[in-house]
Amino acid sequence: MFVERRKFIKISALGSGGIIAGKSLLAKLMTSEQIKKLASTFSGDEKMVRVGCPSHNCGGRCLLKVYVKEGVITRIETDDRPGDDISDPQLRACIRGRGYRPRQNHVDRLKYPMKRVGKRGEGKFERISWDEATNLMAENINRIKEKYGNEALYIPYGTGGYNQTCGKWPADRLLNMYGGALGYYNSYSWACINQATPTVYGTRVTGNQRQDWLNCKYILMWGWNPAELRDGTNTEYFLRKARENGAKLVCIDPRMTMSAVSLADEWIPIRPGTDMAMMSAMAYVMITEDLLDKHFISKYCIGFDENQMPEGFEKEENYKEYILGIRDHHPKTPEWAEEITGIPKETIARIAREYANTKPAMLYQGYGMQRRAYGEQVVRGGCVLAAITANVGISGGWASGIALQADDGGPFWNVFPTLKNPVKAKIPCFLWSEAVIRGKGMGAEDGVTGVDRLSTDIKMIWAVASNAIINQHGNINRSIEIIKDESKVEFFVVQDNFLTATAQFADLLLPACTQFETWGMEDGWKYGDELILQPQILETPWETKSDYAICAAIAEKLGNGEEYTQGRDEKQWIEHLIGVYKSSRFPDIPTLAEMEESNVGVYSLPVTEPKVAFIDFRNDPEKYPLQTESGKIEIFSKQLFEKNNPAEIPAVPKYIQEWESPFGAEAEKFPLQVIGPHYMPRVHSTHDNNNWLSEAFPQRIFINEIDAKTRKVKDGDLLKVYNDRGALVLPCRITRRIMPGVISIPQGAWWKPDKDGNDVGGSINTLTSERWTPMAFGNAQHTIMAEAVKFKA
Ligand code: SF4
Numbered sequence: 001m002f003v004e005r006r007k008f009i010k011i012s013a014l015g016s017g018g019i020i021a022g023k024s025l026l027a028k029l030m031t032s033e034q035i036k037k038l039a040s041t042f043s044g045d046e047k048m049v050r051v052g053c054p055s056h057n058c059g060g061r062c063l064l065k066v067y068v069k070e071g072v073i074t075r076i077e078t079d080d081r082p083g084d085d086i087s088d089p090q091l092r093a094c095i096r097g098r099g100y101r102p103r104q105n106h107v108d109r110l111k112y113p114m115k116r117v118g119k120r121g122e123g124k125f126e127r128i129s130w131d132e133a134t135n136l137m138a139e140n141i142n143r144i145k146e147k148y149g150n151e152a153l154y155i156p157y158g159t160g161g162y163n164q165t166c167g168k169w170p171a172d173r174l175l176n177m178y179g180g181a182l183g184y185y186n187s188y189s190w191a192c193i194n195q196a197t198p199t200v201y202g203t204r205v206t207g208n209q210r211q212d213w214l215n216c217k218y219i220l221m222w223g224w225n226p227a228e229l230r231d232g233t234n235t236e237y238f239l240r241k242a243r244e245n246g247a248k249l250v251c252i253d254p255r256m257t258m259s260a261v262s263l264a265d266e267w268i269p270i271r272p273g274t275d276m277a278m279m280s281a282m283a284y285v286m287i288t289e290d291l292l293d294k295h296f297i298s299k300y301c302i303g304f305d306e307n308q309m310p311e312g313f314e315k316e317e318n319y320k321e322y323i324l325g326i327r328d329h330h331p332k333t334p335e336w337a338e339e340i341t342g343i344p345k346e347t348i349a350r351i352a353r354e355y356a357n358t359k360p361a362m363l364y365q366g367y368g369m370q371r372r373a374y375g376e377q378v379v380r381g382g383c384v385l386a387a388i389t390a391n392v393g394i395s396g397g398w399a400s401g402i403a404l405q406a407d408d409g410g411p412f413w414n415v416f417p418t419l420k421n422p423v424k425a426k427i428p429c430f431l432w433s434e435a436v437i438r439g440k441g442m443g444a445e446d447g448v449t450g451v452d453r454l455s456t457d458i459k460m461i462w463a464v465a466s467n468a469i470i471n472q473h474g475n476i477n478r479s480i481e482i483i484k485d486e487s488k489v490e491f492f493v494v495q496d497n498f499l500t501a502t503a504q505f506a507d508l509l510l511p512a513c514t515q516f517e518t519w520g521m522e523d524g525w526k527y528g529d530e531l532i533l534q535p536q537i538l539e540t541p542w543e544t545k546s547d548y549a550i551c552a553a554i555a556e557k558l559g560n561g562e563e564y565t566q567g568r569d570e571k572q573w574i575e576h577l578i579g580v581y582k583s584s585r586f587p588d589i590p591t592l593a594e595m596e597e598s599n600v601g602v603y604s605l606p607v608t609e610p611k612v613a614f615i616d617f618r619n620d621p622e623k624y625p626l627q628t629e630s631g632k633i634e635i636f637s638k639q640l641f642e643k644n645n646p647a648e649i650p651a652v653p654k655y656i657q658e659w660e661s662p663f664g665a666e667a668e669k670f671p672l673q674v675i676g677p678h679y680m681p682r683v684h685s686t687h688d689n690n691n692w693l694s695e696a697f698p699q700r701i702f703i704n705e706i707d708a709k710t711r712k713v714k715d716g717d718l719l720k721v722y723n724d725r726g727a728l729v730l731p732c733r734i735t736r737r738i739m740p741g742v743i744s745i746p747q748g749a750w751w752k753p754d755k756d757g758n759d760v761g762g763s764i765n766t767l768t769s770e771r772w773t774p775m776a777f778g779n780a781q782h783t784i785m786a787e788a789v790k791f792k793a
Helices: 032-038 130-148 169-177 191-201 210-215 235-244 258-262 275-288 294-300 319-324 334-341 345-357 375-388 429-438 476-484 547-558 561-565 570-582 592-598 615-619 691-696 705-710
Strands: 046-052 063-069 072-078 114-116 125-127 183-185 218-222 248-252 266-268 361-365 426-428 460-464 491-496 508-511 520-523 530-534 602-604 672-675 701-704 718-723 726-735 742-744 785-790
Touching: 046 520, 114 130, 130 460, 130 491, 130 508, 130 547, 169 460, 169 547, 169 561, 183 429, 191 375, 210 235, 218 235, 218 345, 235 248, 248 345, 275 319, 275 334, 275 345, 275 375, 294 375, 334 345, 361 375, 426 429, 429 476, 520 570, 530 570, 530 592, 547 561, 547 570, 570 592, 701 705, 701 718, 705 726
Parallel strands: 183 426, 218 248, 218 361, 248 266, 460 491, 491 508, 672 742, 701 726
Antiparallel strands: 046 063, 046 530, 063 072, 114 125, 114 508, 520 530, 530 602, 672 785, 701 742, 718 726, 718 785
């Protein structure tokens, strides 16, 4: 057992009778009797608490039933609330939530504050007290602020802890209270889709509520794999319901994913990075076969053809002329796209006809294809197909793009007050390494916003719940060289549960407790209207502290402890935040005491009349114009035209050959495309050390049998994959479920170099590049070429 046995944390009145019954308090579909039953938590000396699954960046927010005996979690089950209904379904956990125990009970948890004693990255640390650790933090924050200014302080992107009060938010609050820190925008998940969607629609709120999917007749799952990972809890359930209701589902993906197998009627393998060629050819078929909705285009769009160009722009810049190849003499025919995508021209034409003729239809864009060299194009391309087929603003349709939920983009709220950052400067999060090596002077050409130029390089990094600095950033070997140089980042702090690949390079390690060991709260992920409670169910072990308590202790040393805490501990903050929700999103939400007593774990609002994005615009575009400059759907974007980089940022969506491509000279040396999809057992790099999950889903190189044969490897052989940036070695899995010429190495495995520098942990970022996309300044980590050979140890 990893901790001495402890008494179960007393949660007031938990399961002790005295039920507060009443439908309005809790889920609306339950009776008082059912609620009473849910509160019965005792069975002998084992107790059960309904608690939100620890928040990582998993794409879901689910409810767990956690059984605790003598201070240790003994079992985890999932949501069992009665009244399960499509309007308010149970928040059913995936294997990562149900298989959480090995992570929680792991022998390698960080237990005490430690400081580095060897060279940076050597992995040598000695235990220190919290007093010394918080003194070091205060001294270094003060020193760096004094010497370089607050812009030199940086809390990077990190989502290992991600509820209202855990993860980086408490650290943001602290530094914002102390003069601020260099900010960032974008994420590693959504950079291109986040930036490109508003160039078409003027908003990111482009998604109907999922209950509306039942009204859809045709669903293109484009690079989208919700059966394996998650994009909103229960997404696969809604898709099944849509299918039961008669929708056809087609999966377009280089891999025959679990979604292709279990949800779709058809799998269409596509060469990575060529989705925009397929979309263009679909538009070609629709234009030449007259399958478009001309009325919709003329009423709601600009830039489709020469009659729709904004004043002052060359008429030939329009979308239709690009598709027909009038200016570049390359009509984007299915034959043209077949060469690029690897998809037979007949299939491309058939899918175009099916999508255009089956109304209403949905083209749902996954996020992998926008984490590529020109990821902005494919986002805009999908939105344009939705527009020209008039699938925008109708029930059963789907506008594509990032698709935050109508009508307000929620849930996904941050209600913990991180306060306003007095530092105005922001960088795209993927350019942190640039801001370390050449930050001073960086400006708009590097995506800097808020100031003309940065005044300093980054000098202190405080990575909270973040493995993004080493493991998850492009080009690990480059990141390591940057971080190892102590003249650049002068103080590097990592606050986490484990000694991750990033944490190995820290000057100071601050041990955070897990989310079961403190109080938290989370709202739904992208879709659904719910609030899930995360009561503390275990004692905080060893000398770990919650992220909030760590920050409060540092605030004390900086002299603003009271201002920071406002006299609240973690639980009191949750109580306060429920009040914030009550006065904003959920006026009928129960109090914290009522929620604890009921042990339901979640407050949710059923969706009986699903909202449809852009419905007002569709009904009356004059009265409800879009927030674009034209007030219409911008197939041609003046804003992008004015960036004056038509080769990389065209004003209409175009296929652009990637900077590493099977069609480029680089393919001579590195002929394989490598993709790094999300993997079922991990949430990015979280859970890589969970032995239950890694036993069920070991890290592998997935390779087609044709490519395996060329390389004379058998299933299970060690394969070395390499390019000019690095090499990794892993066993291979030979499969027909990936297209030839492409290998898959699931992202998130922890970097672990052997004596020759080969990564035997299998982190895809040993191979990826730090190069960013032209418009969004986003990560293009899926654009990789490499070679693979049989490895002899
Ligand atoms: S989807 Fe996320 S929140 Fe839900 S069980 Fe899985 S890991 Fe937990």
